[in-house]
Amino acid sequence: MLVVAAQRWIDPHPRVDAMTGRVDTDARAGGASEADQCALEHALRLAERFGGRCVAVTAGPVAAEEMLRQALAAGADEVLRVDAPPGGDPVLEDGAETARVLAAGLTARYGHVDLVLCGDRSADRGTGSTPAYLAARLGAAQALGLLDVGRDGDGLRALRRLDGGRRESLAVPLPAVCSVEPTAVRLRRASLPATLAARRSEIPHVAVDAAPRGAVAVKAVRTYRPRARVLPAPSGDDARRRTLELTGALVERAPSRVVTPSSPEQAAGELLGFLRAHGYLPEERDD
Amino acid sequence: MDEPGGYAGPASKSAVVSDDSRAFDVVVVGAGPAGSASALEVARAGYTVALVERGPYPGAKNVYGGVVYGRILDELVPGWWERMPVQRWVTRRATMIMTPTQALTVDMRAQDWGRPPYNGATAYRADLDAWLADQAVAAGAVLIPATVATGLLRGPDGSVAGVRTDRPDGDLTASVVIACDGVNSFLAKEAGMYPAENVAEHTTLGVKETIALPREVIDERFGLSGRDGADIEMIGCTRGIPGGGFLYTNLESVSLGVVVGLTGLAAAKVRPEELIADLKEHPAIAPLVRGGTLQEYSAHLIPEGGYRSMPELVGDGMLVAGDAAAMCLAAGIWLEGVNFALGAGMYAGRAAAAALRSGDTSKSGLAAYRTMLEDSFVLADHRKLRKVPDLVLSQRVQADYPGLLCDLVQGLFTVENPAPKPGLRRLLRLGTRAHGVRRRDLVRDALVGLRSFG
Numbered sequence: 001m002l003v004v005a006a007q008r009w010i011d012p013h014p015r016v017d018a019m020t021g022r023v024d025t026d027a028r029a030g031g032a033s034e035a036d037q038c039a040l041e042h043a044l045r046l047a048e049r050f051g052g053r054c055v056a057v058t059a060g061p062v063a064a065e066e067m068l069r070q071a072l073a074a075g076a077d078e079v080l081r082v083d084a085p086p087g088g089d090p091v092l093e094d095g096a097e098t099a100r101v102l103a104a105g106l107t108a109r110y111g112h113v114d115l116v117l118c119g120d121r122s123a124d125r126g127t128g129s130t131p132a133y134l135a136a137r138l139g140a141a142q143a144l145g146l147l148d149v150g151r152d153g154d155g156l157r158a159l160r161r162l163d164g165g166r167r168e169s170l171a172v173p174l175p176a177v178c179s180v181e182p183t184a185v186r187l188r189r190a191s192l193p194a195t196l197a198a199r200r201s202e203i204p205h206v207a208v209d210a211a212p213r214g215a216v217a218v219k220a221v222r223t224y225r226p227r228a229r230v231l232p233a234p235s236g237d238d239a240r241r242r243t244l245e246l247t248g249a250l251v252e253r254a255p256s257r258v259v260t261p262s263s264p265e266q267a268a269g270e271l272l273g274f275l276r277a278h279g280y281l282p283e284e285r286d287d
Numbered sequence: 288m289d290e291p292g293g294y295a296g297p298a299s300k301s302a303v304v305s306d307d308s309r310a311f312d313v314v315v316v317g318a319g320p321a322g323s324a325s326a327l328e329v330a331r332a333g334y335t336v337a338l339v340e341r342g343p344y345p346g347a348k349n350v351y352g353g354v355v356y357g358r359i360l361d362e363l364v365p366g367w368w369e370r371m372p373v374q375r376w377v378t379r380r381a382t383m384i385m386t387p388t389q390a391l392t393v394d395m396r397a398q399d400w401g402r403p404p405y406n407g408a409t410a411y412r413a414d415l416d417a418w419l420a421d422q423a424v425a426a427g428a429v430l431i432p433a434t435v436a437t438g439l440l441r442g443p444d445g446s447v448a449g450v451r452t453d454r455p456d457g458d459l460t461a462s463v464v465i466a467c468d469g470v471n472s473f474l475a476k477e478a479g480m481y482p483a484e485n486v487a488e489h490t491t492l493g494v495k496e497t498i499a500l501p502r503e504v505i506d507e508r509f510g511l512s513g514r515d516g517a518d519i520e521m522i523g524c525t526r527g528i529p530g531g532g533f534l535y536t537n538l539e540s541v542s543l544g545v546v547v548g549l550t551g552l553a554a555a556k557v558r559p560e561e562l563i564a565d566l567k568e569h570p571a572i573a574p575l576v577r578g579g580t581l582q583e584y585s586a587h588l589i590p591e592g593g594y595r596s597m598p599e600l601v602g603d604g605m606l607v608a609g610d611a612a613a614m615c616l617a618a619g620i621w622l623e624g625v626n627f628a629l630g631a632g633m634y635a636g637r638a639a640a641a642a643l644r645s646g647d648t649s650k651s652g653l654a655a656y657r658t659m660l661e662d663s664f665v666l667a668d669h670r671k672l673r674k675v676p677d678l679v680l681s682q683r684v685q686a687d688y689p690g691l692l693c694d695l696v697q698g699l700f701t702v703e704n705p706a707p708k709p710g711l712r713r714l715l716r717l718g719t720r721a722h723g724v725r726r727r728d729l730v731r732d733a734l735v736g737l738r739s740f741g
């Protein structure tokens with residue numbers, strides 16, 4: 001039984017320039033996000049429950065070895081670093097490509113993987129798509145955005161958050177890919193002897209081939225910067241009026257509503273009603 | 288969650304280990320400049336050494352204004368200037384004497400300082416500390432980050448036998464512990480090496496802002512080109528609270544800060560950031576930092592008592608180096624701590640290796656450390672300048688003399704036609720009276736200054 005924790009190597013505390021949206025990261029501060037640390041903790045616990053081995057894996061550059069050492073110190077039996085294909089970004093931006101590289105690396109090294117745990121979404125890219133792609137690649141079941149996951153016989157039992165404070169309980173067969181929210185568990189603190197041993201370990205790595213041609217690839221990720229909108233000069237004849245006009249203060253508005261529909265039908269009804277009320281859809285005809 | 292076995296907080300008594308085996312020859316606590324230099328020397332001598340650092344990586348938690356004098360590195364890392372992560376080489380060093388509306392500057396420019404073997408450089412601590420720790424690791428030291436030393440371990444005979452850390456199973460045994468844990472070293476305190484005195488009186492608070500500005504703007508405002516940099520030390524800019532200010536240029540930012548006495552700050556009921564705000568509005572400083580964006584605000588304590596506030600430096604199985612031993616030279620126009628920490632760390636590492644070689648790591652076996660320090664700049668400079676901290680932090684140097692000097696020079700350059708130019712003696716007489724300076728004090732302070740600096 002092989003339980004894998006896939007961790008993305010990021011700077012968990014990047015600096016963001018509020019004006020330009022530029023993000024500054026520091027490789028020295030690189031490590032796993034909260035969610036990825038929870039994934040490792042779940043992986044360690046499940047490996048114990050199943051009497052299996054726990055492997056921490058990342059697709060990333062040599063600098064990411066520090067993160068894998070922390071995983072070793074915390075109790076992972078093995079770690080694996082997968083080199084991204086040369087020429088591209090060492091930490092992939094694209095969920096599909098990350099999943100392809102991880103799956104290829106894991107398969108090359110271990111042949112078969114029973115269970116992969118990921119964080120629900122990466123702190124930098126944040127689409128949460130990697131685990132889904134990974135499940136497809138590995139031909140495994142997927143259960144994403146879990147609050148908790150534990151062993152249930154030969155498979156897993158998992159808990160997921162729903163709207164309205166409800167939870168759904170899932171039965172997940174193996175092999176599976178699960179992603180977890182950064183809640184419920186915390187990564188255990190590594191002991192000193194394990195930390196020392198991890199400092200001296202060799203970190204194995206495998207390289208994978210470049211993506212086959214023809215796949216859609218993410219080229220760059222930029223912050224969204226809406227185009228500047230030209231506004232007419234305010235027409236009021238004193239400063240107060242002009243300010244009111246510009247800011248829209250004191251204008252009567254319908255307050256926004258928070259709705260929590262109890263069924264998909266009701267939710268669809270709400271949306272359609274809103275679009276009609278604002279003229280985006282024609283009025284409903286009674287026929 | 289696993290709790291560390293038997294947490295020994297700073298105040299708890301040291302735990303006793305009975306077994307003779309030691310996991311490492313030396314444990315160094317703190318991967319600042321002192322710690323990395325120690326670990327480097329021990330590893331080079333062929334002994335095993337662990338370097339315990341509480342931050343997630345060396346330099347993550349460290350603050351300082353920014354000028355490091357690398358001469359001592361000639362001995363430690365030959366050719367350092369080609370590899371050290373430097374922002375700018377300081378080729379312009381100014382001392383500014385200020386009152387709220389005046390500034391008198393002595394401004395030295397030396398192009399020699401901008402080429403090998405260089406003098407001072409501005410550097411970011413995160414870069415510098417990480418680089419220094421890399422040197423130690425490359426030599427064979429084992430860096431243990433994200434780990435806090437929480438207390439000392441002692442052997443049955445009472446000698447220091449390692450440290451306890453905050454990790455489960457966290458005891459780390461060693462024949463020698465080198466405490467490089469920075470200002471307010473609780474390891475040295477736990478070992479009973481600090482005299483029971485009021486620490487606050489010998490401690491100052493350093494606060495600084497890192498302000499981002501484009502490289503060309505910095506070059507233009509400070510009259511620099513290439514990798515040249517400027518370093519301005521200020522006195523008389525802290526509302527009479529004993530202390531001083533500094534302004535250093537990095538490549539694309541400047542570090543602006545003040546260093547003030549804790550007791551004075553508490554008595555004046557001023558927040559340290561107000562002092563920085565004052566500086567940013569001062570007519571001599573405002574044009575230099577205008578339009579910059581604040582990148583970081585940080586604060587840290589500095590041991591400023593100098594020679595007379597140092598702890599014992601050697602114990603049975605233990606050495607203390609750097610800020611942990613109050614080795615920061617903060618005497619007016621000098622604010623040097625990193626070079627002293629590097630020097631002391633290097634000698635501590637050598638003394639530990641020599642003691643291990645001779646098989647005697649007791650206090651007498653380690654005593655060579657003190658001798659090495661006394662024979663070098665580390666203690667020689669501190670001894671020579673031991674009276675300077677008191678002088679620099681006195682009311683006269685802080686407020687009276689800056690006013691006096693500024694008035695004197697202003698008088699000299701003010702044209703009062705048709706009145707004839709005033710003589711210097713008359714200006715001095717007027718100035719001393721206006722600022723309540725007594726001749727006696729002036730002469731005495733001049734003598735202390737001459738003896739210390741001369």
Ligand SMILES: Cc1cc2nc3c(=O)[nH]c(=O)nc-3n(C[C@H](O)[C@H](O)[C@H](O)COP(=O)(O)OP(=O)(O)OC[C@H]3O[C@@H](n4cnc5c(N)ncnc54)[C@H](O)[C@@H]3O)c2cc1C
Nearest residue numbers: 317319320321341351352354436469493609610624625628
């Ligand atoms: C605002 C300011 C400006 C300064 N400007 C200058 C300057 O321009 N030039 C200059 O030369 N000096 C300057 N200094 C002084 C200089 O920063 C210090 O003298 C120098 O850093 C001392 O080095 P150190 O290695 O002894 O201690 P530190 O640099 O303080 O390093 C101590 C290390 O120990 C670690 N540590 C502490 N306790 C523990 C523990 N229990 N377990 C594990 N790790 C621990 C800390 O995380 C830290 O990494 C300035 C200081 C300040 C505050």
